[in-house]
Amino acid sequence: MQALFRFLWRYYPFFLFVLLEIVALRIVVSGGYQSSVFSTLYHSAAGTVYEQIAQIKSYFYLEQDNTVLLEDNNRLKEEVQSLKTYMQSSGTFTPMDSMLVEIADSSFVSDNQNTRAYFEFMPAQVIHNQITHLRNYLMLNKGSADGVTKNMGVVNAHGLVGVISDVSEHFCTVLPVLNTNVSFSVLVQPSGELCSMHWDGEDSRHATLLHLERSAQISVGDTVVSSGYSHIFPKNIMAGKVSAFEKKPDDFKVQLELSVDFSRLHHVHIVRNPYYYELQALKKRSVE
Known part of the structure; x- marks a missing residue:
């Protein structure tokens, strides 16, 4: 002593x-x-460290990442071809549709001001990822210098990832689906039921649907997609599929399997809606 x-x-x-x-x-x-x-300052310093770590990791995962990107590219091409075939067979295929298909098939997005394209996409790399906490977050290698701001959406080739919550000059943090503090406006297809998707913190592969009407028609295998009503994400971004549900007199619990595997999340796209703040201001004035 x-x-x-x-x-x-x-x-x-x-x-x-x-x-x-x-x-x-x-x-x-x-x-x-x-x-x-x-x-x-914290996000800037942490982002620099995480980016260096991510670059080292990416070297070892390069072959795996390339394989995933090729699979995503092939899947998107198949979807474009399937849509083209369907529209041609249904007699609704117009010259404008043909032009749009060619644009999509060449992986080129036109920046024609006359079309007022609603959403813009920016590729980014995940440099830090959490999936074992209740309030998980991601960090991406894009920041205000790249035009990133709060409340932009984040997606990948498989579906909905999260929403940007904070931004430094060269990095940003994301509140992902796997965060108990956030919910996402979604639709259940084919019924079109509007509800909220929320993660309960139990399983990184599943989430729950909330605020469903008792009369909602739900089946296992139904697709869950973004509603587009938040103006953060385009409509019909994949979120998952209904894997189980249980109706009770005072409750309607629906579980869905998430389309995104957050344990293998490396490459994403930041979604920018040029009219987001204009729409939010209009909403605010409407309820005053």
Whole structure:
């Protein structure tokens, strides 16, 4: 015990310094402006570290990532071809449709101002990923310097990923589907039932549907897609498929299997709606 006291007495200036630093840091973080500055600095520093780690990991996963990207590309081409075949067989295939198919098939998106394309897509790399917590988050290698802002959507080739929650100059953080603090507006197809998708924190491969009407017609295997009503995501972005449901007198519990495997999430697209803030302002005025 005396040895412990001597040790503490000998190094008490150091321990006092650490204690004061912690107190000062808490005071800084608790302030509004200071908290914002600290958050920006933290995300910038953490993003740099995570990006270096991601680059090292990407070297070892390069072959696997290339395989996944090829599979995604082939799947998208198959979907384009299936749509083209269906439209041709139904007699609804117009010259404009032909042009759009050619654009999609060549992986080129036209930036024609006359079309007022509703959504824009920006590729990004996941440099940090959590799936084992209740409030998980992702970090991407894109930031304000790339035109990224809060409330942009994030998707990948398999479906809905999350919403951007914070941005620094070169990086951003994302609240993914696997976060108990967020919900997403979705539709159940083919019935078209509107509801919310929420993760309960139990299983990284499944989520639940909330706020369904008791009269809702639901079947196992039904597709769940984004509703588009949030104006963050386009309509019909895949979210998952109904895997189980149970109707009770006072409850309607529906489980869906998520279309995105978050344990293998490496490449995503940031979704930008150029009219998002205009739409939000109009909504706000409508309820005042």
